[in-house]
Amino acid sequence: MTVIEKLAETYPQLYLDPDRAEKDAYRKVVLEGETPETKELSHFIQHEQDLEETALTPAGKVQVVSLRNRKDYETFVRCMMAAKTGPKEPVPASQGASTLVAFNWARIHEHKRCFFEAQHAAGVADPDWPAEFQRFISVKENYQDLLVVLSWGPYSNITAKMAGQAEESWMESSYSIRKYHELTHVICRRLYPDRIEAIWDELVADAVGIYAAFGRYDAELEKLFLGIREGRYTGGRLENYTDDPQRLAVQVEQMLDRFGVIIGDGKQEPFDLIPMLQEYQNEFCKE
Numbered sequence: 001m002t003v004i005e006k007l008a009e010t011y012p013q014l015y016l017d018p019d020r021a022e023k024d025a026y027r028k029v030v031l032e033g034e035t036p037e038t039k040e041l042s043h044f045i046q047h048e049q050d051l052e053e054t055a056l057t058p059a060g061k062v063q064v065v066s067l068r069n070r071k072d073y074e075t076f077v078r079c080m081m082a083a084k085t086g087p088k089e090p091v092p093a094s095q096g097a098s099t100l101v102a103f104n105w106a107r108i109h110e111h112k113r114c115f116f117e118a119q120h121a122a123g124v125a126d127p128d129w130p131a132e133f134q135r136f137i138s139v140k141e142n143y144q145d146l147l148v149v150l151s152w153g154p155y156s157n158i159t160a161k162m163a164g165q166a167e168e169s170w171m172e173s174s175y176s177i178r179k180y181h182e183l184t185h186v187i188c189r190r191l192y193p194d195r196i197e198a199i200w201d202e203l204v205a206d207a208v209g210i211y212a213a214f215g216r217y218d219a220e221l222e223k224l225f226l227g228i229r230e231g232r233y234t235g236g237r238l239e240n241y242t243d244d245p246q247r248l249a250v251q252v253e254q255m256l257d258r259f260g261v262i263i264g265d266g267k268q269e270p271f272d273l274i275p276m277l278q279e280y281q282n283e284f285c286k287e
């Protein structure tokens with residue numbers, strides 16, 4: 001069984017082709033637990049190196065799905081988001097990773113089966129499933145899953161030549177950066193929910209990703225990702241997080257250089273960098 005086939009058993013909205021199905025069809029599957037009339041996955045290309053794994057983080061376990069084909073990544077995200085945004089909503093070319101919250105109706109159906117079995121065994125002829133259903137879904141963890149979905153490709157649209165690496169090694173490094181970057185966002189949202197700030201979060205997430213990929217922090221590579229050179233904004237991801245990237249270029253560059261000093265010689269585990277760097281958030285954000 002392929003990764004996509006396995007996931008479709010839990011998230012049947014994947015059976016619907018986002019180029020053909022309408023939003024209402026997705027809503028019936030996602031919000032009402034209906035089963036699609038046909039179970040078809042031909043809209044996915046699929047790759048033998050697709051991967052599903054569980055990442056262990058300081059904030060708990062996180063399900064990670066890695067899709068080698070870029071089109072599959074976009075199709076997957078569109079299917080999973082279609083009940084909310086509609087299946088025609090495009091995935092930006094600059095987006096290489098997504099954190100998704102998904103309803104797990106398979107878990108609800110299994111709980112319903114067990115509930116009726118237990119009630120009948122106890123002699124209850126007419127179990128009150130509506131009341132039990134409301135009780136069950138009052139705990140989000142009972143029916144909601146968190147998925148980190150990753151694509152395969154050069155990180156931040158930086159070529160291997162620009163990064164000073166061989167093509168194959170850069171693709172592997174890009175995957176590591178992307179994976180640890182997205183997991184860092186998950187960790188920060190869980191452990192520091194009152195301290196979310198877009199630019200700072202990106203700096204920290206990239207720092208963890210770079211460190212995980214290379215065993216050290218590389219401030220110059222991060223400046224390349226953001227489009228900063230000698231205190232000037234030259235075009236890059238920084239503009240995704242502010243309306244005035246030039247105004248912040250010097251401040252961000254100075255903090256990236258400090259990250260190099262703070263992180264030091266690389267004797268920590270990647271996620272250990274998060275609390276270490278979080279100590280400097282107030283200093284950065286007040287400037």
